[in-house]
Amino acid sequence: MNHPALDIRDVSVSYGSVRALNHASLQLYPGVVCGLVGMNGSGKSSLFKATMGVVPCETGEVRIAGMTPEKARSAGLVSYVPQSEEIDWGFPISVREVVAMGLYGKLGITRKLNRRHERHVEHALEQVALTDYTHRQIGELSGGQRKRAFVARAIAQQARVLLLDEPFAGVDYASEQMLGQVLRELASHGATVLVSSHDLPSLTQMIDEAALMRRTILMHGTPEHVLTSENIMQAFSGQTKA
Numbered sequence: 715m716n717h718p719a720l721d722i723r724d725v726s727v728s729y730g731s732v733r734a735l736n737h738a739s740l741q742l743y744p745g746v747v748c749g750l751v752g753m754n755g756s757g758k759s760s761l762f763k764a765t766m767g768v769v770p771c772e773t774g775e776v777r778i779a780g781m782t783p784e785k786a787r788s789a790g791l792v793s794y795v796p797q798s799e800e801i802d803w804g805f806p807i808s809v810r811e812v813v814a815m816g817l818y819g820k821l822g823i824t825r826k827l828n829r830r831h832e833r834h835v836e837h838a839l840e841q842v843a844l845t846d847y848t849h850r851q852i853g854e855l856s857g858g859q860r861k862r863a864f865v866a867r868a869i870a871q872q873a874r875v876l877l878l879d880e881p882f883a884g885v886d887y888a889s890e891q892m893l894g895q896v897l898r899e900l901a902s903h904g905a906t907v908l909v910s911s912h913d914l915p916s917l918t919q920m921i922d923e924a925a926l927m928r929r930t931i932l933m934h935g936t937p938e939h940v941l942t943s944e945n946i947m948q949a950f951s952g953q954t955k956a
């Protein structure tokens with residue numbers, strides 16, 4: 715079997731005295747869309763941040779295509795769509811600039827896009843149906859369009875691993891459907907997608923695997939096996955199985 719695209723091994727994260735993530739492990743292979751399910755505060759964002767290398771691992775380590783998060787980030791192999799609240803939507807930046815940012819790691823210090831890069835950006839905008847919004851300020855877009863812009867950034871970057879934290883929160887139905895289709899399409903070309911959501915019906919339509927969390931990864935497998943009402947109740951009420 716090939717190597718995992720995303721290998722999270724025994725990772726713990728603490729903020730001061732709060733242990734947000736406790737010895738979490740998860741391996742995902744190329745071509746897989748995995749749903750990350752857990753209640754508020756179960757550590758989903760901390761798992762994403764440790765995976766990106768933006769919070770330190772107190773124990774364990776993360777490998778993305780065999781590389782450290784820092785190396786994978788600078789090689790443009792991984793892209794992260796954070797929760798909306800973590801983004802400053804007032805920042806004066808156009809939709810096109812948001813998408814082009816995905817390519818910055820691959821550009822020189824001038825960050826000048828050549829014709830091929832321009833085509834990547836245009837193609838990414840087309841894939842998420844935002845061509846008509848190219849020159850709008852990002853904050854002028856609806857919640858769903860904003861998420862689509864960030865997914866376009868990952869497409870332009872040709873990221874092999876995509877991490878999406880609550881991409882369906884505050885998103886209209888059409889954008890939600892489109893995001894699901896685009897993520898599935900990326901996976902069909904070998905990308906690995908880890909997506910957290912509270913919206914189980916939307917999530918289950920688009921995932922191959924599911925991981926249930928409560929301060930650690932409790933279970934990981936097929937959605938049928940993991941997302942039973944009994945398991946979900948246990949994870950959300952705290953009565954977790956060993």
Ligand SMILES: Nc1ncnc2c1ncn2[C@@H]1O[C@H](COP(=O)(O)OP(=O)(O)OP(=O)(O)O)[C@@H](O)[C@H]1O
Pocket residue numbers: 729730732733734752753754755756757758759760761
């Ligand atoms: N910067 C921080 N400082 C202190 N505690 C934090 C910080 N970030 C998260 N926490 C705590 O760590 C725990 C896990 O938080 P995290 O944001 O990872 O969970 P989550 O599953 O993503 O939650 P939500 O769905 O509400 O975003 C929570 O108890 C939270 O209060």
